[in-house]
Amino acid sequence: MEDALRRELGTVLLRPTGHTGGGCISQGQSYDTDRGRVFVKSNPQAEARRMFEGEMASLEALLKTRAIKVPKPIKVIDLPGGSTAFVMEHLEMRGLNRHSALLGTQLADLHLHNRQLAEKLKKEESTVGKGQGQTEVQFVDQFGFHTITCCGYLPQVNDWQSDWVTFFAKQRIQPQMDMIEKNSGDREARELWAQLQLKIPSLFCDVEIVPALLHGDLWGGNVAEDDSGPIIFDPASFYGHSEYELAIAGMFGGFSSSFYSAYHSKIPKAAGFEKRLKLYQLFHYMNHWNHFGSGYRGSSLNIMRNLVK
Secondary structure: OHHHHHHHHOOOOEEEEEEEEEOOOOEEEEEEEOOEEEEEEEEOOOOHHHHHHHHHHHHHHHHHHOOOEOOOEEEEEEOHHHOEEEEEEOOOOEOOOOOHHHHHHHHHHHHHHHHHHHHHHHHHHHOOOOOOOOOOOOOOOOEEOOOOEEEOOEEEOOOOEOOHHHHHHHHHHHHHHHHHHHHHOOHHHHHHHHHHHHHHHHHHOOOOOOOEEEOOOOOHHHEEEEOOEEEEOOOOOEEEOHHHHHHHHOOOOOOOHHHHHHHHHHOOOOOOHHHHHHHHHHHHHHHHHHHHOHHHHHHHHHHHHHHHO
16 A cells, blocks of 8 residues: 555655544545655555545545635545545544634635625626636535535435535435335335425525525534634535535534534524424434444434324
8 A cells, every 4th residue: 555655646755644534434544655644544445545536536626615614625536455545635633622612613614605706706797807717616506516516425316406405305315215215115205205206396486596505415524623713624525415415524523512503693593494404403313324234224214294284
């Protein structure tokens, strides 16, 4: 692995620093190189390249907004023996603490970024002599992403859709349902989903949704801070409804009231927020069911039962 890294990174020095990391999916290790310190994630699975390429594209998109700090992605590398590595900037990170409110503010800035591009575009069009494309990041008027991203190791369908409700039902819940069906043939889940599909549009009455660039998997384990402020990492990005971001944030703790206050001072809760939050949490509970087994079945079914009432 180290020979391949030296060659691909064009470095003579490649010295492990003793910083290691990793979750239930990939292993991580930091190295000093000729051009500074890097963090390398590696994974032996066949689908690892797709997963890392999605993560790299997500980090690139987040970086361009300049709204919130993320590690700069460097390269996805094929390793001997079929493993894949993803090299990125090494950041000195510690647990989120002092900068919790700032994370709320910056996350709201990220979610408002695309909307502000639209407003800027309108102004430019109404100013004589100003054409389109003055900004590096273009306004996105649909929901989706230009490549597959993975939430955990399962791929997400990000085909562009003009309608958010269609995107969420067809490209988030339905693929999870298909996997549950294939793995366990759960009849109750199937019947509840058939009822819930009919109900979903009613949860979005009078809600205006401008596509927002999302981190996509923002739970407490994917946020940190350094002296300069908050850091987010391990994204599964796409353009979606900003409320979607807060679903997994609320499921496993890790976010203080100052985070939420700061966020909602910039993006106030719209009518029906709580029910939609449950709908978005359904995706994550089903995704956990498909990753880790039927321990998440009860939570998934309870949400569906409550929403179809």
